[in-house]
Amino acid sequence: MPDDSAGPPDPSRRRLLIGAGLAAAGMAVGCSSDGGDRATTTTARRTTSTRPPPDLPVDPFTLGVASGDPRTDRIILWTRLAPNPLAADGLGGMTDQPVDVRWQVAADPAFTSIMADGVATAITAHAHTVHVDAKGLDPGTDYHYRFVVGEHTSPVGRTRTLRDGSPEKLALAVVNCQWFETGAYAAYRHLLDEPLDLVLHLGDYIYEFPGAIEGPRTTAPDHLVVSLADYRLRYASYRLDDDLRNAHARFPFVLTWDDHEVANNYMGDVLPGETDPQKGKDRRTAAYQAWWEHLPVRLDPPDGSELAVYQSLDVGDLARIYVLDQRQYSDVPPCRGVPGAENDFGDCPARTDDATRTRLGAEQEAWFKDATGSSTARWNLIGNPVVLAGVDGGSAADGSKYYLDTWDGFPSARRRFIAQLATVDNPVVLTGDYHAGMVLDVHERPFEDSPLVATEFMAPPISSPLFAEDVSARTPQLRQQLNEHGYLAVDVEPDTLTVRFQVLADIGDPASAISTAATWIVTAGSPRAEPA
Ligand code: FE
Numbered sequence: 098m099p100d101d102s103a104g105p106p107d108p109s110r111r112r113l114l115i116g117a118g119l120a121a122a123g124m125a126v127g128c129s130s131d132g133g134d135r136a137t138t139t140t141a142r143r144t145t146s147t148r149p150p151p152d153l154p155v156d157p158f159t160l161g162v163a164s165g166d167p168r169t170d171r172i173i174l175w176t177r178l179a180p181n182p183l184a185a186d187g188l189g190g191m192t193d194q195p196v197d198v199r200w201q202v203a204a205d206p207a208f209t210s211i212m213a214d215g216v217a218t219a220i221t222a223h224a225h226t227v228h229v230d231a232k233g234l235d236p237g238t239d240y241h242y243r244f245v246v247g248e249h250t251s252p253v254g255r256t257r258t259l260r261d262g263s264p265e266k267l268a269l270a271v272v273n274c275q276w277f278e279t280g281a282y283a284a285y286r287h288l289l290d291e292p293l294d295l296v297l298h299l300g301d302y303i304y305e306f307p308g309a310i311e312g313p314r315t316t317a318p319d320h321l322v323v324s325l326a327d328y329r330l331r332y333a334s335y336r337l338d339d340d341l342r343n344a345h346a347r348f349p350f351v352l353t354w355d356d357h358e359v360a361n362n363y364m365g366d367v368l369p370g371e372t373d374p375q376k377g378k379d380r381r382t383a384a385y386q387a388w389w390e391h392l393p394v395r396l397d398p399p400d401g402s403e404l405a406v407y408q409s410l411d412v413g414d415l416a417r418i419y420v421l422d423q424r425q426y427s428d429v430p431p432c433r434g435v436p437g438a439e440n441d442f443g444d445c446p447a448r449t450d451d452a453t454r455t456r457l458g459a460e461q462e463a464w465f466k467d468a469t470g471s472s473t474a475r476w477n478l479i480g481n482p483v484v485l486a487g488v489d490g491g492s493a494a495d496g497s498k499y500y501l502d503t504w505d506g507f508p509s510a511r512r513r514f515i516a517q518l519a520t521v522d523n524p525v526v527l528t529g530d531y532h533a534g535m536v537l538d539v540h541e542r543p544f545e546d547s548p549l550v551a552t553e554f555m556a557p558p559i560s561s562p563l564f565a566e567d568v569s570a571r572t573p574q575l576r577q578q579l580n581e582h583g584y585l586a587v588d589v590e591p592d593t594l595t596v597r598f599q600v601l602a603d604i605g606d607p608a609s610a611i612s613t614a615a616t617w618i619v620t621a622g623s624p625r626a627e628p629a
């Protein structure tokens with residue numbers, strides 16, 4: 098991860114400014130501030146614009162604002178200029194000119210007390226997105242932010258820095274799997290009522306399938322997403338949803354990805370059904386670029402088909418959050434092409450142990466060992482895209498059937514990972530991908546009578562179709578299965594970690610009610626979760 102070269106800011110440089118005046122078009126404010134330095138190609142370290150405001154007769158802030166990857170003193174702020182967000186070329190109706198975007202962070206929603214500001218340059222090569230690293234902020238503090246271009250001012254976003262020291266609480270939501278066409282985003286609307294520090298997104302942010310499937314909603318483009326323009330259009334379609342846009346404007350997000358950000362069940366450079374690895378690389382290059390562009394991530398732009406998204410975040414000494422990538426560096430699932438394992442669902446002798454097979458890749462695995470080895474946090478929360486504890490979807494009469502693109506396809510790598518997990522205090526695994534809610538015991542040797550290492554909480558999907566088969570017959574480590582849509586609300590306190598499964602009454606209804614379907618508690622010192 099790149100870091101900034103600027104020294105810590107001087108709190109005394111905080112200023113009182115009159116918000117209305119500052120918001121005036123293109124007004125140069127000659128006070129010192131850090132410009133964002135995340136991506137030097139898009140964000141110059143300066144506070145005044147040298148370019149004339151562009152001719153933008155239409156509001157360019159159609160895709161809203163977002164924040165993410167908070168630290169104790171800084172946060173990434175995002176927007177994209179897109180007066181015509183669904184323009185077929187994926188460029189949002191912008192011309193080929195760079196555009197200076199003023200950004201402001203304030204303590205109050207009227208922007209009378211500006212805490213940080215600057216100018217970032219939005220360029221065509223990044224679809225006129227900006228990623229600003231707003232610095233000099235206080236820990237555990239709420240802020241308001243907005244962007245200004247010419248006469249246009251963006252919606253006001255709210256965000257929050259990470260707490261430091263010995264926090265009494267961390268509140269996060271865990272979300273994943275938000276296939277747009279198959280359901281409404283009522284879950285995101287209900288998130289707005291939660292007093293969250295951050296939202297952890299475990300992937301399947303978009304789906305690459307043709308956007309014109311039968312259903313209540315459609316996205317652009319109508320065909321399978323393949324090119325950079327396609328991926329940009331798909332992200333823009335998703336972000337035109339009010340509930341998703343409002344959630345981004347309300348909370349900082351921390352994100353990783355799963356498969357559908359590129360292609361269903363892709364692994365490494367391999368697309369299912371495609372033997373040419375260059376095709377996989379090209380697809381990744383386009384997909385990673387659009388992912389980086391559209392999300393508020395603390396990352397430089399991807400280098401071709403490479404983008405290291407795994408990271409850890411510290412919330413004082415209360416929690417270390419690890420965010421993992423389980424697609425980019427992974428070997429392909431076993432049993433491909435074997436009868437009885439169609440669509441990577443089933444079993445075969447090749448599934449069994451091969452210590453050379455990797456899920457995380459050597460570098461990420463070494464990083465995870467270091468990051469866990471150095472942790473002194475009370476709780477160690479694993480943002481784990483695909484299920485770890487093991488799920489056998491076979492019936493009692495039939496043989497085992499595994500989703501082989503989960504950790505079940507990588508038993509040897511999984512044992513190494515769980516052994517490392519066992520070295521930290523109070524590990525808790527937070528998982529996505531499966532399109533169900535579950536509570537699972539993570540054993541040292543999954544499916545075997547072996548020591549319990551952690552509890553795994555699987556977040557229900559935001560909107561993707563449920564995989565509603567009961568897996569209890571052959572999954573002894575399953576504690577509960579909830580075939581519902583929604584999200585997890587996780588409250589971390591020094592002595593307890595409480596997980597609420599928040600589930601929707603009607604996935605087709607954007608106004609759907611939500612309720613708590615289950616509450617589980619993990620007490621520090623014991624890995625076994627108990628129903629509240
Ligand atoms: Fe999914």
Ligand code: CA
Nearest residue numbers: 301355356530
């Ligand atoms: Ca997935």
